Amino acid sequence: VQLQASGGGLVQACDSLRLACEASEGTFSYYAAGWFRQAPGKEREFVAAINWSGADTKYADSVKGRFAVSRDNAENTVYLQMDRLKPEDTAVYYCAADNLGILQTLRVVPHEYDYWGQGTLVTVSS
Numbered sequence: 466v467q468l469q470a471s472g473g474g475l476v477q478a479c480d481s482l483r484l485a486c487e488a489s490e491g492t493f494s495y496y497a498a499g500w501f502r503q504a505p506g507k508e509r510e511f512v513a514a515i516n517w518s519g520a521d522t523k524y525a526d527s528v529k530g531r532f533a534v535s536r537d538n539a540e541n542t543v544y545l546q547m548d549r550l551k552p553e554d555t556a557v558y559y560c561a562a563d564n565l566g567i568l569q570t571l572r573v574v575p576h577e578y579d580y581w582g583q584g585t586l587v588t589v590s591s
Contacts, residue, residue, distance in 0.1 A: 466493050466580045470560045473585030476550055480589070484545040486560030486582055494538035497565040500545045501575055502556035502587075509559070511573040513545060516565070523571040528554075550589045557584040 467489035476482055486498065499514040513534040514523045522534050531550075536543040543560060561578035565571070572578070 466490055466496065466562050468493075468560050468562060468580055468582030470558065470582040470585040473558060473587045475588045475590065478551055478589055478591050480550050481546070481548045482550065482587060484547065484558055484560075484585060484587075486543045486545075488541040488543075488562065491541055493541045493562060495564075496562040496579075497571055498534075498536060498543040499561045499563060499572070499578055500534060500543075501559045501561060502554075503559070503584075504556040507556075509575050511575075512558070514563075514571040514573065515543060516571060517567070521571060523573065525573075547587070550587075552589045552591045555587060555589050557586050559584045 469487045472484040497516050500512040501509050502512050503509040515534045519536050531548050533546040560582045562580040563578045
């Protein structure tokens with residue numbers, strides 16, 4: 466599965482952005498998907514995840530209530546709606562696909578994901 470992330474850009478604090486992650490094939494609809502981010506000099510960290518159907522989601526505490534993950538399996542696309550952005554949200558955002566079993570809990574550790582997109586840069590100015 467090849468993933469293509471898009472939608473990053475330069476915004477001001479309190480603005481919104483919507484990231485998209487489009488997959489190359491329809492089997493993506495059977496995968497859980499996650500968003501991670503990596504700021505300069507920091508490790509890659511979990512942001513949000515969604516199961517194959519969209520019925521289950523998980524968020525990092527730092528984005529809970531501001532970000533929302535969703536998916537459109539007909540379009541092989543996962544979205545990350547980011548509202549009330551803060552300067553500390555500045556990072557390269559990556560989407561990833563996880564061949565997660567149907568009864569398994571959404572995962573938050575990067576190395577447990579099977580496929581990765583190339584990243585899209587989000588810069589939030591104060």
